[in-house]
Amino acid sequence: MCAQKVNTQTSKRPQVVADDDFDLREIIIKYIYYWPVFLLFTMLTMIGAYAFHLVSKPTYEIKATLLLQEEKASNDIQSSLQEMGIAGAQKKVENDREILQSRRLIEMVINDLKLWASYKVEVNHLTENLYKDESPVEFILLHRNPNVKPSQKVTITIENSTNFTLKTSDPENSNPEYSFSSPISTTLGTWQLAPTASLNRFIGKTIVINIDDPKSVVDVYQQNLIVELKDKLESSAVDITLKDQIPQRGQDFINYLITLYNKNEVLEKNRKTKSTLDFIDQRLDSLAIELNSAEKSVEDYRRTHGLTDVTLQSQSYIQSAQANEGRLNEVNIQLKVINDVEAYINAPNVSDKTVPTTLNIGDQNLVALVQSYTDQQRERARMLATTPEMNPAFEPINRQIASTRAAIKENVNNIKSSLQVTRKELLTVGSRFRSSIESLPGEDRELTALRRIQASKESLYNVLLQKREETALSYASTLSSARLVDMAYVLPLKATKALIPFIAAMILGLLIPAGIIYLRDTIKNHVTSRRTIEKLLPTAISGEIEEARLRSQIVTDDINEKMNFTLVEQFRSLRTQLYYLHDTESKGRVTLMASSVAGEGKSFITSNLGVALATSGKKTIILELNIYRPVMCDIFNLPTTHPGMSHYLTWESLKEDVIQNSVTYRNLDIIASGQFIPNFSELLDRKRIEILLDWLRLHYDHILIDTSPLQVIGDANIVSRLCDITLYVVRKNFTSKKQLPFINNLYAEQQLPSMSIVFNGVDSVKDNYKDYFPTRSSQ
Template sequence: MDNNTGINKNNDIFDLNKLLKKYLNHWYLFAISIVVCSLIAYLYTRITPPIYQINANILIKQDDKSSGSGLQSAMLKNFSFGSMLGGGGEVNDELYVLSSHTVIKEAIEELGLNKKYILKKNFLNKKDVYKNSPLDILTDRNIADTLKVGILFKIRIKKDGNIKVKATKGFETIASTEAKELPCSINTPYGTFVITKTPLYKNGQPLSMNIYFSGYSATAEIMNRKLDISITNKKANLISLSIRDIEIERGKDLLNKLITIYNQKGIEEKNLEATNTAKFIDERIALISKELSDAESLVEKYKKENNLTDISTEAKIILEQNGDFKAKLIEAETQYKIIDLIERFLQDPQNKYSQIPFATGLSDKASTEALQGYNELLLQRMRLMQTAKETSPAVVILNQQIDATRKNVDMTVKNLKSSILIGLNDLKEQENKFMARIKGMPTQEREFLDIKRQQVIKEELYIFLLQKKEENALALAITTPKGQIVDSAYNLYKPVSKSNLSILLIGFFVGLILPIFYFYLKELLRNKFSTKDELERITNIPILGEICQSHSKQNIVVKDGENSSISELFRLIRTNIQFILKGKEEKVVLVTSSVSGEGKSFISSNFAASLALLGKKVVLVGMDIRNPRLGEYLNINSKYGLTNYLSEGVTDYNEIIIHDAVRKNMDVIIAGPIPPNPSELLLSDRVDLLFADLRKDYDYIIIDSAPIGMVSDTFSLARISDATIYVCRANYTSRDNIRYVNQIIAENRLNKVSLVINGTNAKQGYGYGYGQNNA
């Protein structure tokens, strides 16, 4: 027979019939699994209420850049160089504000959503009683603001009014108390909580209720994960809010409250901006008013000193000729004045964290972005200061960023001021050249034009600021929210959770799949084989036969006239061994196994007995000299054994043979005393001499050797054996042991190895293969 190892070509073929048969043999597991999973699914449908989706939509209105709130853009547009600056917040920014932790936390606090009330009637009947709770729990606001863990209060009230309250954190009980009436207090490591009754509480009725209490911040984090706030269309300014909840009113209240708080903060922000703008405009009006008065006084004084009556008529011709030139000069001087105002505003320490109320008509894009970025940082600080302290790390970092940005802005303004001044000086130089060309104009008229120009600039600034003051006052009086409510919170009619029928079907299919997964996982993790088919999947070693489990109390089960299943199986092995042993010269069969307990001695003894039943002369040699068990197993006592002969304590091998020890024609040689040098004895020449003599006297020589997985002694006996029976045991021998045998055969360390499976459920009938049951 070919002992080459490898994977059987048919091992990977999927046997659907066998698989179905295996599942049908365990139909009860499928039935139990389906019933249990379906019952769990049914209980889930009874316990879990349906989940509804609540939606709301708001439209973000952009700031009007020509209104009082857009002062800087309006001012620059008036002077024809402000089209590069924009105003108003982007919708994405408003999206982040609306979904911010601060806004959600404030809504949680106002609605009291950090408390959840569950009314229990029985195990299957639990109800979330939002706004309809007969009991409430109160505590100090600082506790709710700083609490980082969730606390469950289990409240039980009996008919006699006896109250029991237990507070738990996870599976740990942290406090408990009893009282006779409400309100009652319970002291926990996190603070004192008071249980009170609401108008819905009914005296004299038993009550079982759970109240979950958590901190505002922790609840806000949970709600933030449940909320879905997004822009429905990038081309529109519409923000959609949605949440899923078992309690529709709670979801509606939360969405509506978020919108309300968002709009309130927007109004407060606009009012603060308008108030600061009004303060700045008043200061500028007072300053410009004085400068305008001085300019008008100068005009009046000049006319009186120079006896001028109608200087306007006299200068009309000149103004018409160089109107365009003067307009440019006025515009340049106006720009320079505005830049000067901004510079002075930045240098004033009182305006350290105040927004620049207007900017210049910057032609440089970097300068424009610097001013806008500075105002945005100040607005961010203003929002942060509403919820944080001056010493907060976030505020300190932001202050440092603002200080650095202010320096950059100041440098930008100075550079821009220098640039405008250069242009202004150039215009004045051109003006001097122009005035030199009109030599005939009296000096008085030219001096008056210069004085008049200063008056016109002051007057234009004064009128502009008065206009902005009125517009800002109007904006302050009529403040509209940023978010226009398109849809107040509403719920979808159908629940978004799975229907009861779907859940029951899922439970049924899970129950159907679980046993399959169980069998697969069991097969995947199991390191032992149980049947002949499983063994054939991991080895190509020939299998002589199977030995079923023996229920006999006797060790020798093969006897004359015995027709039991186990006797027939041994006879089958005896027949199959004839195909392995070629000729009369091959008569030594080595019996071994991987480890102790696989039935090696049982197989070798009964196999030798079955050969003796044929009238053949058989000798069974116990060569497990490290752990000699054959004599004890066969209940044989002998003065001498194999080790006595090998150590030359006995010279004639006939002295160690026990004739007809088990039955007629079956002799036995037991191992003898345990020697100090077993490996050396098995490698000695006396082993070869002994087996040479035994070959002359016996038809079959069966060797009961040591397990090869424990010691290497058996490999030294390969030189004297003609074939090897390797005993493995179902549900005992590991797959790794079989792989080790495959490796041994690949290395040709044993001769003609065949397997015998011990401890199976095989039943042998007439002939090989009939009547077997490997299930």
């Protein structure tokens, strides 16, 4: 029968405990109860870890360090060429990391080192990996059959230094014998085995050769290869790390990966350099044609416009124009003088005229004629002063004057005509000079533009010539930008790695049973702890009864049982708690014992609580109202033929007749349920039960009423109005959580008086560990 230790409370909690309240002690106590299960699973997992340690091979960490140097532009020309697309862009460290981890590069390493073929030999029932010189043979695939899956296994037995036996699944050609280095055709394709220096050590042994899909092997190595910067801020050095069960294979992989990377780097740089050279040569050819065309344009322009040196030619034009202007001024002055002479000659009366100057006249004949003419006019004027004009004496002088005038006019006309022609020519020359001077800025600008085109072509041509020489030199001595700092080396195995399987086994040994227990509790959906009740029910827990299996239903009868003392103390504590629940009542205390379903231990607690009350000197009676499953007669060894409640309620017996005295326990009486009657519930609703309880209150200190389960039959609701308090029994790992809302509803609607909970069937492990997990003190 179930029972549990009391843990009392003197007052009801005002509200439900918060859902996020966490009781670690209760969880630990719960799982400590199953310590044999945890021990069993831990032992099993540790045995598995030890077996795994014997079978598994250690994984080594192989590491190498590579310095990825960024290329720097040597000068401004280099930068300009890169911006123009002539030279390749600078490579970044991040790009180099991606190249090192690229599938193409790893695939080349796998194929060159033939890492898709692995060799194994069985030694002492354990498989041992072989690599390179450790393997007695080398698998050489001559031709792969494309129609067969790539992954194959070849099993051979080495017979001697020249022959081996091939294990096949063909019954007609079982275990054929072949010689080394001879081609063999199978479903895999055509292949052969080449012996190594270690062949003689493996004579008589079986070698398993696994031929894997190269693509799958590439995937594995690409996942395991780690390339990371040592210091992302200050250094461009990268660590190349790989994990492998064969250290030498890992070292070969990383070293060959670096070799291929450097080789590809050099090839890529040479390709770019060759491309740059080709481009420069093509550009030089085109620039040579363009430069010749620009020089020819400058030459033709100079020749067409008669330009040698624009500055000197401009000065020459200005000087010539000034000289022409001076000559033109002289001619204009001479013309003016000639015009004055002509006007002087043509004047009718020259006596009052001023004689024009003849200083600028270069013709001395004209000067003499003008002077002679002037003198003649003066002579005539003198004669007029003394002689009349009509006097024949004037005739000679007049003829001289007329002759001189005629000579002067002829001479003036000739000189004037010559000066006008000269003036016209000077004007034409001056106009030509002015036109030439005005056109010089435009011609100079056009010539400058042609020279600029010529200079740019010439400058670019010179740059490309210089770049071609630099590129040719770099093409002859190209080196990789990566520098090897540390070749691949094997890191020592960490001692903690050997403990990892055992640590994992320990964790699994604890997690698996814990998960099973948690899953079981979740599936069962039963009340598993006091915390569940406190969280879902607002009423207080008056006592906790441990689970124990005794020979008798009454715990005091099994005086020699180990758990007897604990259970007796629990019921004594519940008895004490009952005093507080009834508060000031000193006599006739009616306690209703209720539960949701059968099997929760309600009758067990009722009978033992009655014994505990009786042994304390309190006159106690147990009233059994569970007519459907009566147990009190069996518990106290009473005759079942004695009248009970059914006889009293049907007026067949008096109240004194239905009371049975317990011979074993002084002060304890029992009223059994009696024989079954179908209308028992209707009889409980009559006045006769009230009369009985009123009489019992007068003669007994405690009346304990054992009723039917509430979710099955509602008898407890009928008699609850006549009771003082209710002890509602909830059994651990038996009462469903779905019944807690039903109990909560009973409490909220006050269908049962002063309800409190008795938690039955709690694990006894709490007492075993009470020094480590002290309980709350009972009252």
